[in-house]
Amino acid sequence: MIPTLDWRRFSTGSDRSGFIADLGAACKAPGFFLLTGHRIDPALVSAVFSAADGLFDLTEAEKRTLALPSRPKDRGWSKIGTESSTADSPHPDRRETFGIGPETLGNAPQMRWGTPYRGTNVWPDMPGFRDVMLKYFGAAQALSLALHWAIAADLGFPEGWFDARFRKPDASLRLMHYPPARGLEGEMGAGAHVDQDALTLLLTDDEPGLQVWSAEANDWIDVPHVPGAIVVNVGTCLQDWSGGRYAAPLHRVLPPREDRRSVAFFLRPEKRAPQVHQSERSSLQAWAPEATGRHANA
Numbered sequence: 001m002i003p004t005l006d007w008r009r010f011s012t013g014s015d016r017s018g019f020i021a022d023l024g025a026a027c028k029a030p031g032f033f034l035l036t037g038h039r040i041d042p043a044l045v046s047a048v049f050s051a052a053d054g055l056f057d058l059t060e061a062e063k064r065t066l067a068l069p070s071r072p073k074d075r076g077w078s079k080i081g082t083e084s085s086t087a088d089s090p091h092p093d094r095r096e097t098f099g100i101g102p103e104t105l106g107n108a109p110q111m112r113w114g115t116p117y118r119g120t121n122v123w124p125d126m127p128g129f130r131d132v133m134l135k136y137f138g139a140a141q142a143l144s145l146a147l148h149w150a151i152a153a154d155l156g157f158p159e160g161w162f163d164a165r166f167r168k169p170d171a172s173l174r175l176m177h178y179p180p181a182r183g184l185e186g187e188m189g190a191g192a193h194v195d196q197d198a199l200t201l202l203l204t205d206d207e208p209g210l211q212v213w214s215a216e217a218n219d220w221i222d223v224p225h226v227p228g229a230i231v232v233n234v235g236t237c238l239q240d241w242s243g244g245r246y247a248a249p250l251h252r253v254l255p256p257r258e259d260r261r262s263v264a265f266f267l268r269p270e271k272r273a274p275q276v277h278q279s280e281r282s283s284l285q286a287w288a289p290e291a292t293g294r295h296a297n298a
């Protein structure tokens with residue numbers, strides 16, 4: 001149900017047109033695919049998970065020093081139960097998160113005013129943590145930009161169309177830890193939502209929980225964990241750029257049986273709106289006006 005695509009078909013040129021066609025089909029439905037052959041070092045991925053485990057293992061008092069309450073979701077630590085992926089849900093997400101943004105953007109003067117989604121990173125006092133995260137941030141960003149070359153070809157956009165929009169991409173890395181379910185009514189790891197970015201690259205561990213809504217099946221379907229594969233999904237920004245040909249799929253995370261970890265990399269274009277709830281689709285116009293087609297050269 002969730003297609004697997006081997007990036008080497010595109011990157012080595014062995015089957016570019018086949019890869020582009022399969023990628024396009026996957027982005028239309030279900031809007032999720034597994035990417036293999038991507039050349040992100042498995043040792044780097046393990047190091048990211050180990051560093052994330054180390055962070056979430058800190059005491060609550062230590063983690064509180066890494067929380068940036070004015071900028072939730074984007075940078076720093078966020079405690080279990082403080083956020084909700086689904087609008088107006090009485091059940092907050094049962095997960096703790098740690099967000100990292102682009103270092104360079106964060107240090108620009110206009111980024112220091114507490115604007116939501118902007119700001120400087122906060123780093124735990126843990127040897128190697130920052131280096132590992134920034135190295136993975138760079139690798140995930142490069143891969144997500146390269147995927148857009150194939151996407152441009154599928155959508156019939158001129159070469160470089162996306163490059164112009166991602167010259168200084170705004171992106172973030174979110175480490176997530178879902179504690180085991182307590183079995184309470186309505187409990188959810190992450191409520192049903194669509195991602196408000198162009199593409200999301202997700203690393204999962206082997207604890208199940210992630211599900212995507214399938215219109216075809218008229219049901220939730222499990223997104224499998226395939227060792228070494230990266231889970232990729234379409235966000236609302238790319239959905240709009242594609243004129244609705246691609247779908248930003250609704251997905252959620254069920255409360256896991258055992259501790260579950262995941263690492264999401266969100267790629268967005270340069271322009272960003274003030275922080276809005278994920279359900280407020282009209283807000284897209286504020287940060288990706290070209291997505292509406294009304295500002296073709298924005």
Ligand SMILES: O=C(O)CCC(=O)C(=O)O
Nearest residue numbers: 176190195210253262264
């Ligand atoms: O943890 C996961 O597997 C997915 C999380 C997610 O969908 C998100 O943070 O947007």
Ligand SMILES: [Fe+2]
Nearest residue numbers: 193194195251
């Ligand atoms: Fe998501």
